[in-house]
Amino acid sequence: MTTAAVVPGLVRELSAIVRSGQVLDNPAQLQSSAVDCITPRVVVSPGSVGEVAALLKFAHDAGLVVVPAGGFTQQHTGSSPERIDIVLRTDRLDAVEHYDPGDLTIGIGAGASLSRVDNIIAPHHQLFPLDAPLPDSSTIGGALATAAHGPLKHGYGGVRDYCTGIRYVTVDGKFAKAGARVVKNVAGYDMMKLLIGSWGTIGVIVGASFKLFPRPRQTRTFLCGYSSLADALKLRDAILQSPLSPMCVELLSPHARVLLSAEKEELQPVWWILVRAAGSDTLLARYRAELDGAVTGEIVGEAESLAWRRIADFPEAAFRRSHNAMVLRVDVPAQSVGPMVGAAERAAVDNNFVCAVVGRIGLGTLLVSFIPVAVDPPAVIQYVNTVSSVRASLSRDGSAVVLRCPVEVKRHISVWGTSPTDLDCMRVIKRAMDPNDILNRGRFVV
Amino acid sequence: MPPSAFLRQLRKIVGPDAVLSSAEDVMLYEFDAGLSTGTPGAVVFPETTQQVSEIVRAANRFDVSIVPRGAGTGLSGGSISRDEGVVLVFTRMNRILELDIPNQRAVVQPGVINLELSQAVAKYGLYFAPDPSSQRACTIGGNVAENCGGPHTLAYGVTVNHVTGLEVVLPDGRVAQLGGKANDGCGYDLTGLFVGTEGTLAIVTAITVRLSRVAEAVETLLAIFNTTDDAANTVTALTAEGITPAALEMLDGQTLRCVEEATHAGYPMDSGAVLLIELEGLREAVTEQAGAVRAVCTRNNAREIRRARNAQERLLLWKGRKEAFASLGRLAPAYYTQDGVVPRTKIASVLRFIDSVSRKYGLQIGNIFHAGDGNLHPCILFDMRDPGQVHRTHEAGREILQHCVDVGGTITGEHGVGMEKNELMPMLFSDDDLAVMQRVRDAFNPKSLLNPHKLFPMPRSCRETNVLARPGARV
Numbered sequence: 001m002t003t004a005a006v007v008p009g010l011v012r013e014l015s016a017i018v019r020s021g022q023v024l025d026n027p028a029q030l031q032s033s034a035v036d037c038i039t040p041r042v043v044v045s046p047g048s049v050g051e052v053a054a055l056l057k058f059a060h061d062a063g064l065v066v067v068p069a070g071g072f073t074q075q076h077t078g079s080s081p082e083r084i085d086i087v088l089r090t091d092r093l094d095a096v097e098h099y100d101p102g103d104l105t106i107g108i109g110a111g112a113s114l115s116r117v118d119n120i121i122a123p124h125h126q127l128f129p130l131d132a133p134l135p136d137s138s139t140i141g142g143a144l145a146t147a148a149h150g151p152l153k154h155g156y157g158g159v160r161d162y163c164t165g166i167r168y169v170t171v172d173g174k175f176a177k178a179g180a181r182v183v184k185n186v187a188g189y190d191m192m193k194l195l196i197g198s199w200g201t202i203g204v205i206v207g208a209s210f211k212l213f214p215r216p217r218q219t220r221t222f223l224c225g226y227s228s229l230a231d232a233l234k235l236r237d238a239i240l241q242s243p244l245s246p247m248c249v250e251l252l253s254p255h256a257r258v259l260l261s262a263e264k265e266e267l268q269p270v271w272w273i274l275v276r277a278a279g280s281d282t283l284l285a286r287y288r289a290e291l292d293g294a295v296t297g298e299i300v301g302e303a304e305s306l307a308w309r310r311i312a313d314f315p316e317a318a319f320r321r322s323h324n325a326m327v328l329r330v331d332v333p334a335q336s337v338g339p340m341v342g343a344a345e346r347a348a349v350d351n352n353f354v355c356a357v358v359g360r361i362g363l364g365t366l367l368v369s370f371i372p373v374a375v376d377p378p379a380v381i382q383y384v385n386t387v388s389s390v391r392a393s394l395s396r397d398g399s400a401v402v403l404r405c406p407v408e409v410k411r412h413i414s415v416w417g418t419s420p421t422d423l424d425c426m427r428v429i430k431r432a433m434d435p436n437d438i439l440n441r442g443r444f445v446v
Numbered sequence: 447m448p449p450s451a452f453l454r455q456l457r458k459i460v461g462p463d464a465v466l467s468s469a470e471d472v473m474l475y476e477f478d479a480g481l482s483t484g485t486p487g488a489v490v491f492p493e494t495t496q497q498v499s500e501i502v503r504a505a506n507r508f509d510v511s512i513v514p515r516g517a518g519t520g521l522s523g524g525s526i527s528r529d530e531g532v533v534l535v536f537t538r539m540n541r542i543l544e545l546d547i548p549n550q551r552a553v554v555q556p557g558v559i560n561l562e563l564s565q566a567v568a569k570y571g572l573y574f575a576p577d578p579s580s581q582r583a584c585t586i587g588g589n590v591a592e593n594c595g596g597p598h599t600l601a602y603g604v605t606v607n608h609v610t611g612l613e614v615v616l617p618d619g620r621v622a623q624l625g626g627k628a629n630d631g632c633g634y635d636l637t638g639l640f641v642g643t644e645g646t647l648a649i650v651t652a653i654t655v656r657l658s659r660v661a662e663a664v665e666t667l668l669a670i671f672n673t674t675d676d677a678a679n680t681v682t683a684l685t686a687e688g689i690t691p692a693a694l695e696m697l698d699g700q701t702l703r704c705v706e707e708a709t710h711a712g713y714p715m716d717s718g719a720v721l722l723i724e725l726e727g728l729r730e731a732v733t734e735q736a737g738a739v740r741a742v743c744t745r746n747n748a749r750e751i752r753r754a755r756n757a758q759e760r761l762l763l764w765k766g767r768k769e770a771f772a773s774l775g776r777l778a779p780a781y782y783t784q785d786g787v788v789p790r791t792k793i794a795s796v797l798r799f800i801d802s803v804s805r806k807y808g809l810q811i812g813n814i815f816h817a818g819d820g821n822l823h824p825c826i827l828f829d830m831r832d833p834g835q836v837h838r839t840h841e842a843g844r845e846i847l848q849h850c851v852d853v854g855g856t857i858t859g860e861h862g863v864g865m866e867k868n869e870l871m872p873m874l875f876s877d878d879d880l881a882v883m884q885r886v887r888d889a890f891n892p893k894s895l896l897n898p899h900k901l902f903p904m905p906r907s908c909r910e911t912n913v914l915a916r917p918g919a920r921v
Contacts, residue, residue: 098854102686102791103820125688147630158630160638161607174878182787184819184859186593186642187867187874188901189883190606193638197630203882214688240550241571243662243728283730333549333627363629397611397626399633419633420611422622425890426634432889433882445633 010064011042014086017054020047021092033087035067035443036080036407040087047092049167049175049206056204056438057173059086065441068200070142071113073134077146077403078199078443080410090141093206096120098181105181107165107209110141127215129156133313141205147197150312151276154360155247156213159196165209166192168202171434175206183211194429201444202433216278219247221304222287224294225270229253232271233338235294236361239275240334242290248276250311251366253341255356259317259371260310273361276308314358315403318369324377326353326370326405328390332398334364343393344368350389351382367403383409391417416445447530448487452508456490456532459500464491464538475515475526475533479580481782482523482865486513487530493538495613495621495651502649502895503619505532511898514645516557516585519578520592521783522864524644528899534649536587542566543652550657551610551627556587556650563655572657575602578860579768590650593642595860597693597767600818601726602658604860606641611654614640614647617891627654639886644862645897647890661692661726665736666754666763669721669743670714674698674813677719678794680746681817684723685790689738692726694818695767698797701774701812701825702766708773711766712759717749721817722767770814771825777810778827782839786850787859790820799849800824807838821859822850848873863901871903 015023024030024043033043046052059066064085069075071091090111097107101124108117114135117128131150132143142148144166149158156162165179168191178191195202226232232251239249252260254269273294277287288295299307310317318325332340341357348355352373359366370386372378383405390400402415419426423446430437430446447467456465466472466489477483487510492498505512511531518525527533540557547570554563560581564573576589577596588594590612595604602608611625625637640647671677677696684694697705697720702713713720721743725735736753743751754760774781788796797813800822804811815823824846828839847857851873858867871880884902887894 100789100791100854102682103789104685105789147635157603157607160635161603170882174882176879176882177875178879178883180787180854180856180874182789182820182855182859184595184599184604184787184816184821185856186595186604186860186862187856187858188863188871188879189886190593190639190642191883191886193606193635193641194886196638197633197635202634214690237548241659243659245727279731280734283728283734286728286730331628331630331632333546333551335548365629397628397631399628399631401632416632420626420628420631421624421633421636423633424620425616425622425624425636428889429634429636429639429886432885 013058014042014044014055017058018044018046018051021045021051033069033072035075035084036410038081038084040067040084042085043087043089045089045092049093049169052088052169052204052206053173053175055088056169056171059438060171060436063436064438066438067440068141068145068204070111070139071134071137073138074142074146074148077415078440079415080407081440081442088204090139090204090206097207101126104212105164105183105209106212107181107207108140109207110139110205112140114138114140114143121212122215125215127213128210129162129213130159131308131312133316140208144196144205144208145198145200149365151248151250151308151360153365154249154362155245160193162211163192163196163208164211166195166205167207168195168205170203171436171438179209181209199444200440201430201446202439218280219276219278219304220284221299221307222275222277222291222295223297223299224273224275224291225296227268227270229271229338229341232273235273240362244287244290246275246277246287248274248308249360249362250274251357251359251361252311253355253357255354256314256358259321259356260314311358314367315369318356318371319404322371324372324406326383326386326409327403328368328387328400329403330366330368330390330398330400332364332394334362336395336398337361337364337366340390340393340398344390347386347389351386352378353382353386377406380409380412384412387413396420419445448510448532449508452504452510453488455504456488456501459504460490460492460497475518475535478518478520478523478525480521480523480866482526484526484528485530486527486533489533489535491535491538495615498534498615498649498651499619499621501532501534502615502617505895506619511895512649513897514587514591514649516588517559517583519580519584520588520864521785521861522858522866524592524862524864524897524900525588526865528865536585539651546627547572549627551654552657553652553654554586555652556585556590558586560584560586560589567657571660573660574655575608575658576605586653586655587650590641590653591645592862595821597695597816599860600694600816601690601692606638608656609637609641609653610656612637612640612650613652615649615651617648617893617895621651625654644864644901646887646901647896649896663727663729663732664760665725665732666760667723667736667739668752668763669723669748670717670750670752671719671748673718674797675794676747677721678797678817680721680743680748681793682791683742683746684739687738687742689735689742691723691739691818693722693724695722696720696813696815696817697722697767697770698813700810701770701814704776704812705766705770705773708776709766709769711762713766722763767814774812774825774827778829780828780830782826782828782843784822784824784843784846785858785861786822786847786855788820788822788850788853788855792853793817793820796822796849796853800846803842803845807842809835809838809842811842819859820855844870865900868901869903
């Protein structure tokens with residue numbers, strides 16, 4: 001662990017670069033921007049794209065380690081950094097670049113929060129389907145960098161599917177864009193795909209354009225409860241093979257339900273599948289009919305919105321329950337969900353955790369949390385064994401990333417695990433885009 | 447002409463019957479479905495990933511460029527060799543390697559024909575969503591290279607939205623796997639990055655695609671208008687109303703008369719424009735949406751709205767659309783199709799602009815396009831025997847694309863850049879934008895061994911060799 005060293009030289013130089021923004025170096029501010037207990041030497045909020053470019057070029061030339069940051073909601077993910085020189089906050093880059101309600105497109109600065117986008121487009125009855133955790137703090141730039149998502153990913157795709165353009169700054173100070181404002185474009189390389197999910201290691205995202213969707217006039221959530229995961233998965237398969245096209249198909253494991261609802265443990269464990277549909281009464285009746293007897297309840301209105309907000313915020317709920325919780329994001333082909341969850345449940349029992357699972361079960365994207373049973377913090381080996389067991393259940397196509405765990409555990413596991421994508425190819429890109437390795441050094445898989 | 451030692455090496459790798467090098471044999475591979483041409487030094491037909499890898503290694507040793515090619519249906523010269531390199535044709539790598547129905551995935555070789563994949567999985571109620579007009583001929587490898595779209599892109603997205611994994615041969619001959627069957631995974635989304643790079647980063651040798659479920663109900667409507675303005679305003683109104691058809695296509699009066707004469711699809715000869723509107727989904731949803739669509743069309747002065755009563759009528763309406771370009775051949779010996787995209791709120795004004803360009807240059811321009819996503823296909827008719835017309839066609843095309851960019855759009859929505867629009871990239875991108883993309887290209891393809899002189903503007907010193915966008919060079 002390092003403490004903040006007072007570096008007046010660095011602050012002075014950065015202040016000369018970042019004139020319209022802020023350069024912060026008081027200990028309290030630095031402490032609140034620490035990543036895995038590593039405190040930055042300085043926190044900078046550039047006021048313009050030009051300042052971001054100048055700052056990055058300066059850091060690149062000086063070999064200073066930069067951590068790009070938005071709302072600081074996902075900084076706990078990643079391997080622990082060895083050192084951080086500059087935390088580069090995008091909070092001041094939050095201007096609306098374009099909004100054309102008639103075209104259902106918006107372009108906005110990276111520092112804008114997800115809620116802000118929603119507030120802008122809601123009066124026009126439009127929907128930005130990025131329902132990632134903590135929308136009031138989570139920013140556009142952060143959500144893109146981390147490929148954040150929520151339950152709506154089932155029906156609307158991931159952010160890679162509706163981000164149509166991106167503006168970013170490279171370490172050598174180039175302000176570059178890719179894509180376009182319009183909904184369809186194949187001119188040039190799709191740098192959006194490269195930057196989305198790159199965890200701030202390729203360049204600093206300063207703005208993006210998105211395709212928007214009509215906001216459904218009416219939605220309904222059907223609750224379907226089962227005594228076993230296998231039965232719940234049968235319903236999932238039936239939905240996937242049906243003509244239904246729900247907005248969300250979400251799995252809640254018995255413990256996940258307890259965690260989210262703060263209700264008591266049910267006597268019989270229930271695996272829930274929540275199906276959210278949009279449309280007229282006639283259409284909703286059709287859903288009810290197709291789900292045929294599986295529906296044990298329906299939620300609507302504010303209760304429905306609240307339930308989905310809670311599900312989207314699930315990783316936070318796990319962490320609030322115990323700061324020693326571990327949360328994994330697991331991506332597998334849809335049919336591999338069963339074996340993976342089975343392995344996770346067994347690993348939890350073996351290592352004295354409670355396993356709670358929530359996820360986009362139709363896509364095979366799940367959040368698996370392990371909450372310690374005992375009051376005393378678990379030993380590192382319990383985490384290590386748990387992660388190993390989950391990863392051992394995956395095929396080559398699957399991956400399990402530790403989104404959150406106690407800092408000391410990170411020294412003993414690979415936070416990222418193996419990737420289905422060739423590591424050398426990823427390294428080629430990283431070297432080309434950040435040759436001095438200044439962006440999030442040591443934190444990503446590459 | 448590549449060195450004979452290299453040709454011998456190629457024959458050793460793939461066998462003598464899989465290499466063409468005589469002038470009359472390679473001539474067939476000089477062109478694609480667009481206007482660009484270039485004579486390959488040799489044409490080779492690999493059958494395995496291993497062979498592709500060995501060919502790439504050999505090409506490296508002899509410094510011969512490689513251009514991957516599927517069915518040659520591209521419209522931007524992506525599969526044409528500009529420097530007498532080797533054209534690598536994938537027609538013999540046309541096997542579906544795996545159908546994973548429970549996971550709704552297929553793993554295919556690049557030479558599999560787009561429509562054949564959909565036919566192979568039809569019995570499971572599945573299909574491959576990207577549906578370019580050339581889908582009876584074009585290959586999935588080509589779809590991946592160009593990130594192709596089609597009429598149903600509006601609702602289901604372009605190729606990249608349906609690809610989850612790639613096996614590639616890198617320019618050094620190494621075989622690498624990117625992604626797989628899962629929707630997402632840890633690490634950079636190189637699958638997403640590589641799709642649409644037009645063969646400039648790597649050669650794709652296997653593709654994992656997502657299969658979509660065939661909709662329960664389809665409703666195809668033909669809305670007939672007296673003016674293109676009314677039709678264009680209907681598109682904006684439908685978007686604003688939150689109605690998302692599966693496809694929303696527009697044909698202007700001139701085009702539809704031509705199409706009608708050729709296909710007898712039932713388009714009214716005296717109308718100003720028609721919209722072909724397809725709705726898909728649950729029966730109940732389709733019925734409701736059809737009602738909403740009718741209301742919007744009527745409000746925007748549709749003079750008549752017809753409905754395909756059965757599959758046969760539906761196919762006929764689509765036949766008119768899919769064969770529209772070919773029908774224009776009745777009006778002029780050649781045509782040059784643009785692929786600009788504009789915000790959907792700008793369609794009416796851009797169509798008026800195109801009309802003014804048509805008058806300014808004295809050239810007929812037909813409009814048949816994907817109105818729902820603002821992807822225009824102005825089709826400039828000309829006679830390539832008249833050098834003056836050829837020149838004017840080029841100028842008119844350029845002016846239209848510049849206008850698309852000026853109103854917030856782009857120069858290509860689905861046809862790709864290739865060698866046709868590479869010099870137009872600066873309309874859309876700054877030097878820095880392009881420099882960073884080229885940095886990615888150079889990281890993988892430093893010698894520009896794969897598909898050289900494509901996608902990016904050529905360095906000034908090479909421009910004289912650039913035969914780009916000389917419409918009419920061949921049709």
